[in-house]
Amino acid sequence: MTPPYDPGDVVEVVRAPEPGGVGGAYRAFGETLRGLKTTFKRFVEKPVTVEYPEEKYPVYPRFRGRHKLHRFEDTGLEKCVGCSLCAAACPADCIRVVAAENDPEHRVSAGERYAAVYEINLSRCIFCGYCEVACPFDAITMGHDYELSDYDRSDLIFTKEMLLAEPLERTPLRREGE
Amino acid sequence: MPRPEIKMITFSIDGREVQAPENTMLVDAAKYGDVEIPVFCYEPKLGQPVGACRMCLVEIEGIPKLQTACSTPVKDGMVVHTQTQRVHEAQEAVVEFLLLNHPLDCPVCDKGGECPLQDISFGWGGGRSRFVEPKRHFQKPLELSPLIAIDRERCILCYRCVRYSQEVSEDYQLVLQERGAASYVATFDGHPYVAPFSGNIVELCPVGALTSKPYRFRARPWDIEGAGTVCTMCPGQCNVTLTVRDDRVLRVLARDHEEVDDGWLCDRGRFAYQSFHVDERITSPLVRVDGELRPVPWDHALDVAADALKRAGGAVGALAGGGTTNEEGFLLQRIAREALGSPHLDSQRAPVDRRSLLAIGDPGLQATVPDIEYAHAVLVLDTEPVDEMAILDLRIRKGVRRRRVRLAVASARPSALDGNAALSVRFAPGGGPAFAAELVAAARGEAASDDARAVVDLLRGAGEDVVIVASERVGAALAALADALGLRDRDGAGLIVVPSSANGRGLREVGVLPDAGPGLAPVARPGLHAAEMARAGAEGELTAFWLHGVDPLRDLPYRERWEQALDRATDVIAHAAFLTEGIREHATVVFPVEAYAEKDGTLTHPDGRLQRVRPGIGLQGRNRYGWQVLADLGRRLGLELRVLTAGMALAEVAAAVPFYAGLTQDEIGGRGIRWQEREAASAYPRPEGLPDLAAPTVREGAGLRLGTFRSIWASPEVEHSPALRFLVPRQRVEMAPADADRLGLGDGQRVVVSANGSRVEATVTLRHAVPAGSVFLQDGLVRDAANTLTGSVVEIRPAVTSEVAG
Amino acid sequence: MEKLLFKDIDEPGLNTIDVYRRRGGYERLRKALAMPREAVLNELLASGLRGRGGAGFAMGKKVSFLPKGAMDVYLCCNADESEPGTFKDREIMQKNPHLLIEGIIIAAYAAGANKAFIYIRGEYVLQADILDAAIAEAYAAGFLGENILGSDHSLSLVVHRGAGAYICGEETALLDSLEGKRGNPRLKPPFPANQGLYQGPTLINNVETLSTVPFIIEMGGEEYAKLGVENSTGTKLVSISGHVKRPGNYEIELGMRSRDIIYGLAGGPPDGRKVKLWFPGGSSSPVLTGSDEDLDLPYDFDTMAKAGTMLGSGAIIVVDDSTSVVEVAYKTAYFYRHESCGKCTPCREGTNWTLKMLDRIRKGEATPMDLDIIASVCENIMGHCLCVLGDAMAMPVSSMVKKFRAEFEEEIERRRQEADLASAMPEPELPLIQGAVA
Numbered sequence A: 001m002t003p004p005y006d007p008g009d010v011v012e013v014v015r016a017p018e019p020g021g022v023g024g025a026y027r028a029f030g031e032t033l034r035g036l037k038t039t040f041k042r043f044v045e046k047p048v049t050v051e052y053p054e055e056k057y058p059v060y061p062r063f064r065g066r067h068k069l070h071r072f073e074d075t076g077l078e079k080c081v082g083c084s085l086c087a088a089a090c091p092a093d094c095i096r097v098v099a100a101e102n103d104p105e106h107r108v109s110a111g112e113r114y115a116a117v118y119e120i121n122l123s124r125c126i127f128c129g130y131c132e133v134a135c136p137f138d139a140i141t142m143g144h145d146y147e148l149s150d151y152d153r154s155d156l157i158f159t160k161e162m163l164l165a166e167p168l169e170r171t172p173l174r175r176e177g178e
Numbered sequence B: 001m002p003r004p005e006i007k008m009i010t011f012s013i014d015g016r017e018v019q020a021p022e023n024t025m026l027v028d029a030a031k032y033g034d035v036e037i038p039v040f041c042y043e044p045k046l047g048q049p050v051g052a053c054r055m056c057l058v059e060i061e062g063i064p065k066l067q068t069a070c071s072t073p074v075k076d077g078m079v080v081h082t083q084t085q086r087v088h089e090a091q092e093a094v095v096e097f098l099l100l101n102h103p104l105d106c107p108v109c110d111k112g113g114e115c116p117l118q119d120i121s122f123g124w125g126g127g128r129s130r131f132v133e134p135k136r137h138f139q140k141p142l143e144l145s146p147l148i149a150i151d152r153e154r155c156i157l158c159y160r161c162v163r164y165s166q167e168v169s170e171d172y173q174l175v176l177q178e179r180g181a182a183s184y185v186a187t188f189d190g191h192p193y194v195a196p197f198s199g200n201i202v203e204l205c206p207v208g209a210l211t212s213k214p215y216r217f218r219a220r221p222w223d224i225e226g227a228g229t230v231c232t233m234c235p236g237q238c239n240v241t242l243t244v245r246d247d248r249v250l251r252v253l254a255r256d257h258e259e260v261d262d263g264w265l266c267d268r269g270r271f272a273y274q275s276f277h278v279d280e281r282i283t284s285p286l287v288r289v290d291g292e293l294r295p296v297p298w299d300h301a302l303d304v305a306a307d308a309l310k311r312a313g314g315a316v317g318a319l320a321g322g323g324t325t326n327e328e329g330f331l332l333q334r335i336a337r338e339a340l341g342s343p344h345l346d347s348q349r350a351p352v353d354r355r356s357l358l359a360i361g362d363p364g365l366q367a368t369v370p371d372i373e374y375a376h377a378v379l380v381l382d383t384e385p386v387d388e389m390a391i392l393d394l395r396i397r398k399g400v401r402r403r404r405v406r407l408a409v410a411s412a413r414p415s416a417l418d419g420n421a422a423l424s425v426r427f428a429p430g431g432g433p434a435f436a437a438e439l440v441a442a443a444r445g446e447a448a449s450d451d452a453r454a455v456v457d458l459l460r461g462a463g464e465d466v467v468i469v470a471s472e473r474v475g476a477a478l479a480a481l482a483d484a485l486g487l488r489d490r491d492g493a494g495l496i497v498v499p500s501s502a503n504g505r506g507l508r509e510v511g512v513l514p515d516a517g518p519g520l521a522p523v524a525r526p527g528l529h530a531a532e533m534a535r536a537g538a539e540g541e542l543t544a545f546w547l548h549g550v551d552p553l554r555d556l557p558y559r560e561r562w563e564q565a566l567d568r569a570t571d572v573i574a575h576a577a578f579l580t581e582g583i584r585e586h587a588t589v590v591f592p593v594e595a596y597a598e599k600d601g602t603l604t605h606p607d608g609r610l611q612r613v614r615p616g617i618g619l620q621g622r623n624r625y626g627w628q629v630l631a632d633l634g635r636r637l638g639l640e641l642r643v644l645t646a647g648m649a650l651a652e653v654a655a656a657v658p659f660y661a662g663l664t665q666d667e668i669g670g671r672g673i674r675w676q677e678r679e680a681a682s683a684y685p686r687p688e689g690l691p692d693l694a695a696p697t698v699r700e701g702a703g704l705r706l707g708t709f710r711s712i713w714a715s716p717e718v719e720h721s722p723a724l725r726f727l728v729p730r731q732r733v734e735m736a737p738a739d740a741d742r743l744g745l746g747d748g749q750r751v752v753v754s755a756n757g758s759r760v761e762a763t764v765t766l767r768h769a770v771p772a773g774s775v776f777l778q779d780g781l782v783r784d785a786a787n788t789l790t791g792s793v794v795e796i797r798p799a800v801t802s803e804v805a806g
Numbered sequence C: 001m002e003k004l005l006f007k008d009i010d011e012p013g014l015n016t017i018d019v020y021r022r023r024g025g026y027e028r029l030r031k032a033l034a035m036p037r038e039a040v041l042n043e044l045l046a047s048g049l050r051g052r053g054g055a056g057f058a059m060g061k062k063v064s065f066l067p068k069g070a071m072d073v074y075l076c077c078n079a080d081e082s083e084p085g086t087f088k089d090r091e092i093m094q095k096n097p098h099l100l101i102e103g104i105i106i107a108a109y110a111a112g113a114n115k116a117f118i119y120i121r122g123e124y125v126l127q128a129d130i131l132d133a134a135i136a137e138a139y140a141a142g143f144l145g146e147n148i149l150g151s152d153h154s155l156s157l158v159v160h161r162g163a164g165a166y167i168c169g170e171e172t173a174l175l176d177s178l179e180g181k182r183g184n185p186r187l188k189p190p191f192p193a194n195q196g197l198y199q200g201p202t203l204i205n206n207v208e209t210l211s212t213v214p215f216i217i218e219m220g221g222e223e224y225a226k227l228g229v230e231n232s233t234g235t236k237l238v239s240i241s242g243h244v245k246r247p248g249n250y251e252i253e254l255g256m257r258s259r260d261i262i263y264g265l266a267g268g269p270p271d272g273r274k275v276k277l278w279f280p281g282g283s284s285s286p287v288l289t290g291s292d293e294d295l296d297l298p299y300d301f302d303t304m305a306k307a308g309t310m311l312g313s314g315a316i317i318v319v320d321d322s323t324s325v326v327e328v329a330y331k332t333a334y335f336y337r338h339e340s341c342g343k344c345t346p347c348r349e350g351t352n353w354t355l356k357m358l359d360r361i362r363k364g365e366a367t368p369m370d371l372d373i374i375a376s377v378c379e380n381i382m383g384h385c386l387c388v389l390g391d392a393m394a395m396p397v398s399s400m401v402k403k404f405r406a407e408f409e410e411e412i413e414r415r416r417q418e419a420d421l422a423s424a425m426p427e428p429e430l431p432l433i434q435g436a437v438a
Helices: A021-043 A085-089 A130-134 A160-164 B026-031 B085-100 B116-124 B160-168 B200-204 B267-277 B298-312 B326-339 B354-360 B369-374 B390-403 B432-443 B450-462 B477-484 B504-509 B530-538 B559-568 B581-586 B626-636 B646-656 B679-683 B722-727 B737-743 C017-022 C027-034 C037-047 C059-065 C088-095 C097-111 C125-140 C171-178 C207-219 C221-225 C258-265 C301-306 C325-339 C345-363 C368-381 C389-403 C405-424
Strands: A067-069 A095-101 A113-121 A140-142 B008-013 B016-021 B057-060 B079-081 B142-145 B148-150 B174-177 B184-187 B210-212 B225-230 B239-245 B248-254 B286-289 B292-295 B316-320 B377-381 B406-411 B423-426 B466-471 B494-498 B544-548 B571-576 B589-592 B601-604 B609-613 B704-709 B732-735 B750-755 B758-766 B774-778 B793-798 C074-079 C115-120 C156-161 C202-206 C235-242 C248-253 C275-279 C315-320
Touching: A067 A160, A085 A095, A085 A130, A113 A160, A130 A140, B008 B026, B016 B026, B057 B085, B085 B116, B085 C345, B085 C368, B160 B174, B160 B200, B160 B390, B200 B210, B200 B248, B225 B609, B248 B267, B267 B722, B286 B298, B298 B544, B298 B571, B298 B589, B298 B626, B316 B326, B316 B530, B326 B504, B326 B544, B326 B601, B326 B626, B326 B646, B354 B477, B369 B390, B369 B466, B369 B494, B377 B390, B377 B432, B377 B450, B390 B406, B406 B432, B406 B450, B423 B450, B432 B450, B432 B466, B432 B477, B466 B477, B477 B494, B504 B601, B530 B559, B559 B581, B571 B581, B601 B646, B626 B646, B732 B737, B737 B758, C017 C097, C017 C125, C027 C097, C027 C207, C037 C059, C037 C097, C037 C207, C037 C221, C059 C097, C059 C202, C074 C097, C074 C171, C074 C207, C088 C097, C088 C125, C088 C207, C088 C235, C097 C115, C097 C125, C097 C156, C097 C202, C097 C207, C115 C125, C115 C171, C125 C156, C171 C202, C202 C207, C207 C221, C207 C235, C235 C258, C248 C258, C258 C315, C275 C325, C275 C389, C325 C345, C325 C389, C325 C405, C345 C368, C345 C389, C345 C405, C368 C389, C368 C405, C389 C405
Parallel strands: B008 B079, B316 B544, B377 B406, B377 B466, B406 B423, B466 B494, B544 B571, B571 B589, B704 B774, B732 B758, C074 C115, C074 C202, C115 C156, C235 C315
Antiparallel strands: A067 A140, A095 A113, B008 B016, B057 B079, B142 B148, B148 B210, B174 B184, B225 B239, B239 B248, B286 B292, B286 B589, B601 B609, B704 B793, B732 B774, B750 B758, B750 B793, C235 C248, C275 C315
16 A cells, blocks of 8 residues: 655654563553543543433523424414514525414404414524524524424424424523533 | 607716716716615606605705705706715605604515615615604505505605506596695595506505505515516506516516506506416316316317317318417417318407508508607597507506697597597497598598598697507508508607407417418418308308307307307317306317416517517416417327427417518517517518498497497406406496486486397496497496397387386 | 885775775876886886795896796785784785785786786685775776776786695695695796796785885886885885784884884883794794894894894794793794695604604603704704795794703703602602602
């Protein structure tokens, strides 16, 4: 095999110490023990491995996971008015909004219009959070849920009902100082 | 009237020397130097500037006060500044003032994203608000009409809509109520703003105060794509931009083309797009099985149709109309003539022979649409522009209002333009050709009626440039009249002949005529025209009919005869978008016709402009392109048409029509091209003299003479557009009060109109302008259409239920 | 001083043609008609008569701007006297209508107009009726109609009653209203002299201006110009109202000392009061203060302009120290907001906003910062509007804010405390005065 570089005309070969003697003993144990020093030090600590999925990895409060849509707490109306600004802001083009006019008898949202269709294709989402920034009504926020794998791509298109539903709190938040 | 000569001058704007045409307003002149001056109320299409919004204030050296750039004509050597501190402060102040009472509901507003107020606030505003008081409030949203929503809180009172209503469409319905900060836009008495051209105010509004109801909340500007094409619903062929989202047309906007539509649209063109996406549309081939039309695969339908046509041999009557393109018309006539050996083709409502068509289509006699505006005089002869070619109505009004064009109207039915006309004359229904012949006589100085002489005197007195807007049915006399008035080869003068269908001119030039082939060339064996076809069908001479975009029961006269003909025919092959009565009851094979938003082809405007119809959305359902269907049919009938794309179809047309020679889709482009302005126009066949002008005199009878007209709203597209359905006309008989008195009838009464035993029910509408002795009924209706009547002299008596109606 | 317009004003029955003619009426018309048109025009030019309606544009010049041509020339008399504080035209029309008619006929002769209109405000019902009667008399006597007094001059005169909008006193809005449209000002240029009523050249003048015309003919232009001071020739009717002992119309020679008008003619403010401020030319003129410096100003066009205000329609409104300047500003703004036609943005929104801010001051909800905003808003209105109505509010209000800022600030503070007091009343345990710091 040709060396990956040109070694030049003079090749210096560094040889290992002769086996046996003090040097040999040191070579046999000394370095090994030195290596083990770290091992022994860590030996008494608790393990850092998280037993996912039995145990969930905690996230920071500002972690950007699966989106949530919100309702007004007092009236129960949807905050989203279907303005489509999130779709405009989305760099991955994964949000689709189709608006419709509110029926004053059966209001869906507080304004004149509401989102009749609100879909996020989470297989395309890059979780940048621009939708949250763009939203003039704080109707969409990024949640903490990061468990988004599924068996079918089409199942990753989240509808308005799914986004509005109270998500299963599967993801623990990191405590302060953690 | 010669168009004003444009003189270029040099002025300075922001320290740069800029060349611009003299006396253009500074706002426009600044654009020559790539300087944008913000405006709200300024819109040159609305006429004189009003200077109401004060957004365009600029500094002009030598004038102490800031001046409105929208109303200051640019002069040589003018020094203008748009970027000084003073100008910035003034513009910021105006934006601040405008935003005082403007709600911040952009996320909910339909205009958001395409809103001039947003853009200007962003570009010229101060970006801060010092207003802490409550804003003004109105009830919202309100319906200004079933088509338009008004949000008065958003209104910045720029006056555009009011000026449009008063100075462009001249319906005088919109006004400003109250004054000062309390002013608001409304109709005078609170009635809905319903007018043929009302939708244009939606496009004019610089904020979201006037929005389209059908488009309400459908999409935002970043969700949509624009697709330019041409509307095929009437001969006006206005240029439009379709707003497309998810392969559906959601809106139609004007695509300003000064030579065609001047940037306006009629409400049918603007809102009837809804009919593209309704369940009633045919989107699959249908074949009649056991008396019922059933969807079938394309191959099967094509086979059935080909067999039927083959079986009929030469006894096929083929009709084309509606939005049929030049390519489709051309392929249709080739198949009919070459594969079927049938000469029976027609595309006209009333027969006009080849020699007459040749004469009135002569390039030397053609006027362009803008000529109407610049002419000394315009004669509207036997046509009602608002119904037959809507957009011309606005053009004629513009000419009269802004350039003092003298307008003469000669028609049987009182016209919407009477109020603008210097002279209106009436003749008996059906008397158009006869009156035109009288006009010719008057123009030649021969004996003629007083009316005809008055019209000719008016036209001559106004000046040399006369444009005659006339219906195609007037025929040969038009050419003679144009010649007698000396309009031949005159720039800015001539004829605009309004055909009976959207592409009437194109269809006749590609040879969908009984007595002419492509390029109006004579044919060896002339066929029957439409009315004769009906007779021949009823008598069993024609055994099959091939209807392309036409339902004879709906679109053509002599309904009774057509019913017999279609009933008796063995096969009726139809290309249709909707199952109108004639198709539903009689067709044996129905091929779906694309909406114009799906179509690919060319049309010929009445002034000779070839325009491209380009697909904006994909083919809906199982639709196929019309030229493809015809090519497939041709192949099955043993005629290889060598057409694989729309461009190839156009090439075939260009090869066959000498004066279209060499035309390509690229050459037509997005703005179209008039064939008269191309070199190939010299290949137009030489006129071969005119037939005898002595038109048939109107039969005098004891009863009332019946005239018919087709309202702009009488079309299947309107019936199938949910938003427009409220406009679908019902039959009414327009009559003079004198006649009504004589017959003891009152306004709004239900009556039966009968002729030769045929009858329709109608509601009496009294119109003072209707001459006594004439009555008018509508054509193109679902029920009680005028073509049900078999005679032109009618009797009217109260309907049995007249006591309850009213 | 010699009186012209008011010479016979108290003559009983002067509104009838007989009395008027007995006092020399229509003789000047006879004289004018005997002169060539150009000579009449030259007299008008020589007189230096400036329009008495408000703008003060030289009348002769206005007439000479009318284009010569075949088009119909119109004359409009602006009798829509709507400026608050102005009531001089009313007295002329009510007591001496024939003087106005005679002036109109002469001016129409000079302008070459054959159709004349008097656009009178709707509230002047009595005056309109008197004018109608007087015109009928003039027609009967042959002073109106075809070939007046045998000359080639013909004139028809019509009284048109407005519906009571301030803006219709603006000349182009007046024309729109006269044409039967909504009375909104038009864009200028074109000026009415070129394209006015029905697109024809139009001469528009105030009642007082036209009523002065016969005297110019009688005296000769040069002689008339000797009255008054340079650039402000002749006599002027002054309507004095407000806090004075003898309010009313007075005819003065222009250039008179303002103090002599307010204190001399009108008797000054009630005893024990001081003049706080006065409007020299109707409510749309920037105010002057009661200082000696301002009161000693000669009352003429140029001096007033130099003092940063204007002579306007010659309506002096005097406000004494018993009235809060906030109320004066509020009333002024209220009037102009109410009368703004709504056509152009700065006036429509600016007057509305200013009023709302002044209202907040009155309600004790404002801070001194609002004064800066008022000043800035007025600044933004001035010179940016389609017509002068916006300026008519912005000028006096901003002048008040500028000249009486201390009082405004005091008032803001006082009313804030009052308001807080009022809101604090139900709960007496709270400290009664709070929020003393803005």
